[in-house]
Amino acid sequence: MSFYLLLSLFVTQVLAIWPLPSSMMMGEEVLFVDRTVNFIYNGAAQVALPQPEQMPFEQDLNLFISQQGNYGHHNTSSQKVISTAIKSTTQTLFEQNFVPWKFHPRHSDFEPAMNASCNYIKTVYLKQTEADPANVTKPLAGDVDESYSLSIATNGRATITASSSIGIAHGLTTFTQLFYKHSSGAAYTPYAPVNIKDAPKFQHRGLNMDVSRAWYAPADITRMIDALAYNKFNRLHLHITDAQSWPIEIPALPMLAEKGSYREGFTYSPQTMAYIQDYGASRGVEVILEIDMPGHTSSIAYSYPELIAAFNEKDWSTYAAEPPSGTLKLNSSGVTEFLDTLFEDLLPRVLPYSSYFHTGGDEVNVNAYNLDDTVRSNDTAILQPLMQAFVDRAHTKVRAAGLTPIAWEEMLLTWNLTLGSDVVIQTWQSDEAVAQTVSKGHKALVGNYNYWYLDCGHGQWLDFYPDASQAYYPYYDYCAPLHNWRMMYAYDPLEGVPANLTHLVLGGEVHIWSEQTDPVNVDRQVWPRACAAAEVLWSGAKDEHGQNRSQITASPRLSEMRERLVARGVGAEPIQMPFCTQNGTQCAL
């Protein structure tokens, strides 16, 4: 209790643990970390891996390929999780830390003296109390206990305890967030002693990143994984193909990427994919691949035009949500063979790194099947059984490969398909969709586009002809306005879900679509607003009184998290000016 008292008396705003732990007690004593701090994991001293972070990306990728051999079919190990987390910890503490001047009154003497304490943190004890499950780096939701506890005594003894390696990694992430850079270059915490117990509210905490509409180099994706892990997200959903480009190489179907990519070299080879998947797995971020189908597939037409109906119709709005129109034909043996080949090639390369495969299924436009020579109808009575068979085949393939299917809500709620009880439904259109999904007994992911789509609000990307222009003024996009962090933070995944069904809400995802996003602005589009979702998913949308969490305490914490992201090389936007963060609650209403 005395720690709580100290907290409220002395530490009013500088508490940058994001997302908020389940319980947290802090003091006000200063402790520096020794530059040669070592880590003892279940009694064994650990040496941080010399790679990958210190190497330029290309070297790192090449090293990975040479070590992993053909396509890198190797599970990521628990030991790699621990080693990677330790390496990241020392890098964050000593190379990517920040001086917190923005969180103290201007020109104040806020830094502790270098001799403020006789004690140093020289060792961090990592105690894993149970053996990891075999699938610790590629779990189904709930398979891994991500909880941890963390203590730092005023004598410098620091201990992280968890039942899994992932829990240890989360504890180390939290550990780094207790420390600031001293002007001298040292790292210190002003919060000793510290006692934290922590566990996530939701099991699936993800970002969906569209790497089809714009090209992202592998380094853009691994930078995103680093930022996700630092926010305790545990899933990166790669929306890796769409109508606009097909960047993933499928060796059995080489023309797909060769012709469907935006540009030569703008493709992800199997080796590159394994590198990205392993990069995520090593950081507790399971990479889930989505091949969206049957809609959003017209980039296949560059290589296999006979498989796509309604390709790139001039009157695209009749056939698709956006240009180019096009859909896999719905009653085509050619499509079946194509997908068999695709799945048999790709899914074995997914299995080492994930337990899921996302088969898409959003925004299927029935009119496209009027132009499908295997169907010639937009009558859902005709289309629905064909769609059922299409999805059944796909999900059978996914299961045969040892994976669990994920599908967009439309397959269940719009098309009324009968889906296996294992299928996870990704909702996006409304809170009602979540309630309907769980009421049908399915596991659901949330991510209502009215709140959690990060790309909204930048205006239309369509060009309007002069005749039509005035009618579309002032050119807002379909999900405008931009969803600010406060709004995202107020979104509760359990809104409207019956109490007896909340266990079916596995968690959710924020989404970054790439109509107007590419590597130049993706960091700013995602961060720090995605942090708001990270805290909702880790800590829950409501506080201990069942109320929405207070912006007054969250805001300075988020501003500090933003500085930590910037220090780690992520171009996160500011949310308040230094005047506000330097002055407690003076920017409040």
Place this chain on the structure above:
Amino acid sequence: MSFYLLLSLFVTQVLAIWPLPSSMMMGEEVLFVDRTVNFIYNGAAQVALPQPEQMPFEQDLNLFISQQGNYGHHNTSSQKVISTAIKSTTQTLFEQNFVPWKFHPRHSDFEPAMNASCNYIKTVYLKQTEADPANVTKPLAGDVDESYSLSIATNGRATITASSSIGIAHGLTTFTQLFYKHSSGAAYTPYAPVNIKDAPKFQHRGLNMDVSRAWYAPADITRMIDALAYNKFNRLHLHITDAQSWPIEIPALPMLAEKGSYREGFTYSPQTMAYIQDYGASRGVEVILEIDMPGHTSSIAYSYPELIAAFNEKDWSTYAAEPPSGTLKLNSSGVTEFLDTLFEDLLPRVLPYSSYFHTGGDEVNVNAYNLDDTVRSNDTAILQPLMQAFVDRAHTKVRAAGLTPIAWEEMLLTWNLTLGSDVVIQTWQSDEAVAQTVSKGHKALVGNYNYWYLDCGHGQWLDFYPDASQAYYPYYDYCAPLHNWRMMYAYDPLEGVPANLTHLVLGGEVHIWSEQTDPVNVDRQVWPRACAAAEVLWSGAKDEHGQNRSQITASPRLSEMRERLVARGVGAEPIQMPFCTQNGTQCAL
């Protein structure tokens, strides 16, 4: 006429001259530029200056200081304008150019063969037909003829003709926008022969950048100047002080920045200011300083608390538009002395680089004068004569220093002050404010916040207490939503202005305020949306038929300009995905 025909037949979308020239004829022949291209200026061969661009910023700044001596009181010369423009031209052509794959069908063979032409551009002839006016780098609106003509013959002869050095510089900017990077590293144009005649519609084309609410290093400001010049903007208005911080050093009042800056070192010394001003002047971008008063001054209270009324009141919304509240006292001899000292110190350092000084005057809150011990009233009948005297004194000082005052619209339209006919009024609240300003015979700058404020739409930066939170949901900011480029492009500075008074509209400014902007995201907040305003101000909002300009032709041009900005190190956002720019008008409605 044959050039026009060629244009319409063969060159459908790749025409990245931004802003659009007055007239333009292009062919379809390829010409490469020789890597050792030289420039002959009125018969004399030019050597591009070895600095400043190739040097790290700090070195460059130090060199400038050592060359300029005390405070750098030296006018920028015409020769420096020419030399800087040539240097920038070669750098843009050969080091900061881009391969235009995004503007050609995917995997198409769009690049010309290296031997596509026997002719090369080996010399660019720069012909200045008149001597520059003495104030060429610090003009009042209209003092400099910025027009130019540009021709490139198929035999490789390239000529830019203008009556001023600034016109030559604009011509060189346009010149670079005709060229692409070849995969071999060479630079080529596919558009020869070229004939362009060009002149600006408006004389004042600016960006207002708030460098008080957030700290921007000098290199952030010079990067902005480079981007402005590349868009043929000719003014950078630095809103250099505000309530939140006072970063500009005033040697006669050293405590101002020492205490009012956010952090030690986060100040602009006179030498640094001279460097920035000269950097702008050399590129045709006149740097105009604003010391906003009497409101927006509470950062003075950190050093001179006796001069500020209503400083940082807890109930700030009663006294100011945003925290912290505070205003210079309105009837105080101390304030008069302070401002005399300030003006006498600062204005002589403005004079070498600008003909303007902006005295602010926006958002004065009358309630603050209830707490002003020299007034003790919020009655405008009492306040108005005092405000008249306050502004008269300030403007007298500005004029005595050889400068022309600029003031925000409120001084004229809200306070009904009698202002000298020389005073330029900066409007921001409405189109009506422009019409009212010119109807009173004043010169006006436009920049309606509903269209041309670049910071809008990112949500509230105020924190809401739990009790108030629901009432403010979904937390939009006062000028939401974000103003997209299409909307900004449709804004006409002459909207509602009587035809006989349009000559009083000097031009306008886009604005980037820094409540939620800092160096990490400023590029994305400003670019490429500010380009839309650049074209409105340079080319006019209407086309040759008096209609709004077409998005269909502007959009691919703007996408290409965006790529040019990115190649030059400016983190401009994308506005369309490559699918759209690769495919002509397929993303149009």
